[in-house]
Amino acid sequence: MSVEPAAVIEQRTSLDPTTIADIIGFVEQVTDADGVNPLDEHVTLHIREGGDAHSVHLVARSGTSLVGYAHLDITDEVDGPIAQFAVHPDYRRHGIGRLIVTDLIDRSPGGRLRLWTHGENSAATHLATSLGFQRSRVLWQMRRSLLAALPRVTLPPSVRIRGFRPGRDDDAWLEVNARAFAGHPDQGRWTADDLRLRMRESWFDPEGFLLAVTGEGAVERVVGFHWTKVHGVSAPEGDSHGHTPLGEVYIVGIDPDWQRLGLGRTLTIAGLAHLRSRGLTQALLYVDAHNTNAIKVYESLGFVRWDTDVLYAR
Template sequence: MTAVSVDVLRRAEGRVLDLAVELLETATRVDGVRPVSEEAELRLRHGGPDDGRDLVLGQEGRAAAYARLDRDGDGWQAEFVVHPELRRRGLGTVLAERLEDLAGDAPLAVWAHGELPGSTELATSRGWTPTRTLLQMRMPLAGVDPDPRPQLPDDVVVRPFRPGIDEAAWLRVNGRAFAHHPEQGGWTAHDVALREAEPWFDPAGFLLAWRTAPDGTETLLGSHWTKVHPAGEVADEPVGEIYVLGVDPDAQGLRLGRALTDLGLAHLRSRGLTDVLLYVEQDNATAVRLYEGSGFTRFAVDVQWHRAAPRS
């Protein structure tokens, strides 16, 4: 293989950005899984934290490989993809070496989406070890109750999200519900705004459970944010997703999680969708059993690999 170079950019723009996005779309179509997370793609298209970087390897007039590198506590987190037509040529190794150089002495975690054979081979060849496994689970919507009527406390009502009004309340509850989650618990108003601007955003499928006090004040207790993936993104047909489902710890015991789940699934079915997906940590055995008992089955696996120390 001839020598190749990797452009390390504060932010990909113009033609470089277009080529990187085209690479992600091509890899999604060929592999059947998204090559990077939604968060990484949003940061590619809209920019991210000041210390984050886009890495682009150009070859043959296209983006041959792309990576997103961001700070993660005391270390770094990355995701990358090689063009399907240019794999097995050492380009993944070039990108991995560049990521390790940029991480320096700090820990480096790299996500491999879909657990493709080439990703596993590359990671193990560099001495990386798997530290997290994220399951994608799917379920048909045919058996979902199209008109659930969950029994809620008399002072609790579920209604759709109101853009420009409900963001602060949702962020507060999301932070409490996912206080120990490495990604979800740290969302900001900017993260929500980016998603509100996405073509898939639909406030009618973003359901919030509110409690009304005797004086009329309302407190958000939990929510179910659903999403619809367009045809060609995760399947040939559109697919729904349990995108974010969270209940304030102080509201546990009210069965709001079950109620919000049923209402969200009914909404997705009303959109004419046939399947729904969700993501869950493999080591969350309680949640996995719950979803399996509800009819979800394992569909795909994302693995996070970890390099604790620089290679000698």
């Protein structure tokens, strides 16, 4: 398909309802064509909310058609801005991706930019390397059948597992999340607003948000958690999914004082058992490719590598 007129990029710091709907529809078309969502959950949630004060949206249109989109997060002053982008399947091989990424580079101080690509994508790899990017981080997606047997759960003494209580456990969870991910600010810096956004999602299930706690009543302490997620749940706004429901090991975090006791493995197994109890037959998770210890644990639980996300930097 020829692109006439040439794509024009518009910068937005906030999104009106019409543009939000356009972007959501655009992302669904890209996902259907590629088999993978071009945007991560955090970006998707903020698009639905109309954006936030720390993000820039680049909307590329050819005439009235939305042909490309990019999200630029400028909050990280240490590692630099980070972006995600996509081009409509019908408008590829016309230089729109290069136009968008070049624009992102121009908007980044000193041209310093990190760029996520989701799924094995040779075109994105070629574009990134041709513009001076190098691989910075690799995430594996791993999957496991839930039809296979699960190991028995063995808890450390004095620890029990219960479900999350919205409105009561929020602060305690934010505290242990910050401690568990102190070295990973993209997760460890989550705020109450970040938590509330996810609790409003159609997939949120407090029974699948497992907390490991010690003590009782006023002296109870959250020492770890496994937040599970289900992909493929019909949302009120009519989001569609081209697959049967799929469970996810969404986040597993352990308080540093309670690490190396096998609690992470135990919570992972407990979460998988919960997903299986909901009738799901498969689970996925994401893990850094260099985190060999975690990969060994997941492989021992029956997970195998399925797909790859790559973070490029320049």
